[in-house]
Amino acid sequence: MSKLPSHDLDETVIAFRQAIRAWLAEHWTDADREANRRRPLRDRRWNPEFSRKMGEAGWLGLDWPKQYGGQARSPGEQLAFIEELEFAEAPTDAHMTAETIIGPAIINFGSDEQKSTFLPALLKGQRPFALHYSEPEAGSDLASLRTAARRDGDDWIISGQKLWSTYGDRAAYAILAARTDPAARPKHAGISVFLMPLDTPGITIRPSMAMYGRTFSATFYDDVRVPGSALLGPENGGWKVITSALAAERVMIGNTVAHLQHIFSKIVSHVRDLGDGPAALRHDPLIRDRIGALGADLEAARQFTLRNANLVQSGHVPIYEAAMSKVFVGELQERLGEAALDILGSGGLLSDEAPSAPLGEMEQELRHSLMGVLGGGTSEIQRNIIALRGLGLPRMSS
Amino acid sequence: MTVQLSAEETTLLIDSLRRLLEDGWPVEGGLERAEDVTAIGQLSSALHELGLAYLGAAEGPGLAEALLIFEELGRAAAPAPLAGALIANLLLDGSDDPKVRAFVEEVQAGQAVPALALGAFDGDRFAGSAAYAPDRLTASLKFVEDVAAATHILVFVSEPSGLAIMPVDAQGVAIVADPGLAVPALSAVDIAAPPLLWQSLSEAKLADAAQAVRLLALARAVGAAQRGFDLALDHAKVRRQFGHVIGEFQAIQHKLVNCFSQLDGAKLLLSSAGAAHDRGDEAWRVLTDAALAFSGPALRQVALEVHHTLGAIGYAEEHEAPRHFRRIHADLLRFGGTARARAGLADYLLRPAV
Numbered sequence: 001m002s003k004l005p006s007h008d009l010d011e012t013v014i015a016f017r018q019a020i021r022a023w024l025a026e027h028w029t030d031a032d033r034e035a036n037r038r039r040p041l042r043d044r045r046w047n048p049e050f051s052r053k054m055g056e057a058g059w060l061g062l063d064w065p066k067q068y069g070g071q072a073r074s075p076g077e078q079l080a081f082i083e084e085l086e087f088a089e090a091p092t093d094a095h096m097t098a099e100t101i102i103g104p105a106i107i108n109f110g111s112d113e114q115k116s117t118f119l120p121a122l123l124k125g126q127r128p129f130a131l132h133y134s135e136p137e138a139g140s141d142l143a144s145l146r147t148a149a150r151r152d153g154d155d156w157i158i159s160g161q162k163l164w165s166t167y168g169d170r171a172a173y174a175i176l177a178a179r180t181d182p183a184a185r186p187k188h189a190g191i192s193v194f195l196m197p198l199d200t201p202g203i204t205i206r207p208s209m210a211m212y213g214r215t216f217s218a219t220f221y222d223d224v225r226v227p228g229s230a231l232l233g234p235e236n237g238g239w240k241v242i243t244s245a246l247a248a249e250r251v252m253i254g255n256t257v258a259h260l261q262h263i264f265s266k267i268v269s270h271v272r273d274l275g276d277g278p279a280a281l282r283h284d285p286l287i288r289d290r291i292g293a294l295g296a297d298l299e300a301a302r303q304f305t306l307r308n309a310n311l312v313q314s315g316h317v318p319i320y321e322a323a324m325s326k327v328f329v330g331e332l333q334e335r336l337g338e339a340a341l342d343i344l345g346s347g348g349l350l351s352d353e354a355p356s357a358p359l360g361e362m363e364q365e366l367r368h369s370l371m372g373v374l375g376g377g378t379s380e381i382q383r384n385i386i387a388l389r390g391l392g393l394p395r396m397s398s
Numbered sequence: 399m400t401v402q403l404s405a406e407e408t409t410l411l412i413d414s415l416r417r418l419l420e421d422g423w424p425v426e427g428g429l430e431r432a433e434d435v436t437a438i439g440q441l442s443s444a445l446h447e448l449g450l451a452y453l454g455a456a457e458g459p460g461l462a463e464a465l466l467i468f469e470e471l472g473r474a475a476a477p478a479p480l481a482g483a484l485i486a487n488l489l490l491d492g493s494d495d496p497k498v499r500a501f502v503e504e505v506q507a508g509q510a511v512p513a514l515a516l517g518a519f520d521g522d523r524f525a526g527s528a529a530y531a532p533d534r535l536t537a538s539l540k541f542v543e544d545v546a547a548a549t550h551i552l553v554f555v556s557e558p559s560g561l562a563i564m565p566v567d568a569q570g571v572a573i574v575a576d577p578g579l580a581v582p583a584l585s586a587v588d589i590a591a592p593p594l595l596w597q598s599l600s601e602a603k604l605a606d607a608a609q610a611v612r613l614l615a616l617a618r619a620v621g622a623a624q625r626g627f628d629l630a631l632d633h634a635k636v637r638r639q640f641g642h643v644i645g646e647f648q649a650i651q652h653k654l655v656n657c658f659s660q661l662d663g664a665k666l667l668l669s670s671a672g673a674a675h676d677r678g679d680e681a682w683r684v685l686t687d688a689a690l691a692f693s694g695p696a697l698r699q700v701a702l703e704v705h706h707t708l709g710a711i712g713y714a715e716e717h718e719a720p721r722h723f724r725r726i727h728a729d730l731l732r733f734g735g736t737a738r739a740r741a742g743l744a745d746y747l748l749r750p751a752v
Contacts, residue, residue, distance in 0.1 A: 002747045004688070005681035272748045282748045292740025295747055296667075296691035303666035324659045380652070387651035391631060391658060396646045 002268035003261065004299055007306065008080060016073070017080040020059070024088045027053055033089050037352075041213040041364055046170060047091035048128060054092075055125030060099050063312070068107050068115065069123050075309030079254055086258035087265075093167060096255065098122045098129040102175055105245045106195075109233035114195065130171035132162040132196065132219060133242065139163075140381045142177070142242070143188035147221060149178035156180075156194065156231070158202075158224040166375070168217030169207035174198055175245070176221075181236050193238035194230045201225075212368040244317065253322070253329045254305040256372060257298075260329070260336055263365055264298055267291075267340055270359045281343075290339055298336075301329050320390030323382040330372035330379055337366030402676065403459055411448075411459070412466055418444055419474040425718050432477050432581045432721070438547040441478050446508030450480055454487035455506060461610055462672035465617040472621025472729075475721040477582050479544035481614050482512030482552055485607050489552075489561055490597055498597050501550075501563060512563070513548035515539040515587055518556035519608040521734025528589070529557040530596060535564060537589040541732060545573055545585040553589065554608065559601040562593035580728035581721065609686050612733045613671055616693055619729035620664050623697045623704075626722035627657050630707040637711075650707060657703050660696035667692055687742035694736030701726040
């Protein structure tokens with residue numbers, strides 16, 4: 001595979017990379033990878049059994065503090081780890097949200113009971129989570145969400161609708177944002193967050209096929225009763241939980257960068273190995289220029305990721321830096337998807353199951369790339385965050 | 399092996415340089431001063447006193463620190479002829495030839511100020527070339543910087559590979575200024591004369607030195623772009639139109655955010671390449687190409703957006719912004735620019751599989 005230079009700067013990182021590589025060679029073999037490639041696209045990245053295997057082997061919670069069962073690994077080790085998983089095409093979606101978003105949210109805001117109930121299970125890869133944030137009238141403007149939670153004794157009764165929940169039809173739990181004080185001003189001051197078992201009576205999940213070839217779901221809450229212990233963080237203090245979790249999600253963009261590296265490597269290796277003589281694709285000046293430009297952008301994406309991981313490691317929550325990385329990587333994902341089709345020509349239009357496809361999965365990559373720009377807060381919203389938090393520009397006055 | 403400064407030492411050095419530039423190279427009249435050889439000479443002397451002629455020397459700061467210094471020079475739009483000193487130190491410090499070593503000592507003492515002519519190693523196909531036969535240097539070189547304030551030219555020679563040291567005022571040296579976007583002007587240099595000194599060097603060493611020069615130019619462009627961006631951001635926070643500060647409008651906010659991200663990416667890549675060089679990581683060459691390939695279009699877009707934000711206010715030559723616009727373009731277009739860097743990356747990525 002044609003790759004950019006390694007950023008492994010010390011022996012610890014190199015050794016850790018070798019350790020995960022060795023483990024993958026044994027537990028995610030070439031035969032497993034080939035079998036996975038033959039599964040429908042929607043199923044390829046979701047494999048609870050493999051997530052549990054990773055958990056049992058102690059590969060989850062690498063960045064969690066040691067007191068919660070984590071390993072407090074360095075940013076370099078974490079990035080090496082996710083690169084190896086991506087390069088091996090290992091399926092990680094069944095635990096990814098739980099490990100990187102929910103776990104840190106519980107560590108930061110959860111009760112002792114929540115910590116002891118959830119964290120060990122998350123570390124074992126046994127609690128697939130979905131996000132229940134967006135609603136029909138609350139996408140980018142999340143603070144306008146209407147799903148309501150009202151107290152009934154020690155319990156909460158929840159009513160409303162959530163949209164666009166990735167893997168919402170497969171997860172066992174969701175982190176739910178609901179309005180607990182309709183009169184609160186500003187609007188985000190009246191929101192609370194709950195840890196919801198998705199088999200609770202009154203919850204209806206309707207999956208639909210998203211453009212990227214996997215499902216996302218609408219979820220209906222019809223007077224769903226949950227105990228008070230489901231509340232994560234303070235009542236009406238959910239905005240901080242959500243924004244911290246979203247920032248963590250944006251830091252998680254490192255997974256996307258590793259994925260893009262893998263896709264880029266496939267494209268470059270294909271160009272390198274195709275044909276002979278002066279007319280070979282690798283000598284085409286336009287294609288070489290495109291590869292050089294994308295390689296540079298990808299290196300910039302790696303640098304953004306490294307910087308953010310270092311900030312997290314030093315105890316800083318990278319708000320605007322994470323937003324910047326999210327915008328850049330999301331839009332790079334689109335550029336890479338478009339470039340793949342330009343380089344492959346008509347062959348790029350073919351899905352990986354097509355017998356004539358020169359290089360599988362590329363048109364799916366393009367379809368998927370929109371998710372990088374839209375999901376977890378659109379690029380426009382990220383730019384607003386950077387303008388306010390990073391540049392100190394003023395909000396629009398009335 | 400250069401000396402790695404601690405974070406505190408680096409901060410001290412940069413703070414001292416910034417103060418020196420604020421006093422010695424103020425914004426007022428900067429464009430005219432950039433064409434004044436006497437003023438550039440005074441600036442050069444002041445920088446030597448700060449110890450900057452030791453950049454790249456065995457006991458001096460390394461490339462990473464040099465990049466920070468060039469960023470500062472870019473911020474101040476100060477055309478200090480320092481790149482020649484760095485390359486003299488990198489290539490000639492420790493030479494077997496006592497006369498060459500004596501020349502390096504003159505550079506470090508500020509008595510000799512070398513300009514650089516990269517010739518066939520420049521990266522620009524029209525930069526010319528140089529050949530050396532015993533006691534004779536024949537060269538036709540273009541796009542040479544710093545000549546007006548220099549005492550010598552370090553000529554990169556391809557046939558055979560080595561470095562010729564040529565006094566600018568020697569017989570057989572013809573220098574013609576080529577004015578344009580770059581201020582001070584670049585020069586064309588023709589030489590048909592014996593060089594003062596000759597140092598045989600491998601092509602690889604010369605190619606590496608040229609790559610280091612590209613990073614220096616990028617660092618200066620980063621500094622210029624950062625300063626231009628700071629001006630635009632400050633302007634957006636106070637300029638009122640349609641009853642609002644213009645920084646409230648999303649059209650302006652997103653424009654500035656894009657610049658902020660592009661600058662941030664350029665700085666991260668620049669720093670990564672410089673650090674890789676100083677720790678002896680061979681990847682520094684490809685990381686340099688990545689930095690150049692990314693930053694070329696990114697910073698030129700920043701230069702444009704700075705002016706879009708400043709509007710007609712920034713369009714007057716007496717305003718500070720135009721000199722940064724000039725600097726950014728002049729530094730990013732040279733030495734083969736983005737196209738050469740992308741080609742370098744493509745070569746690396748498309749190399750035969752092992």
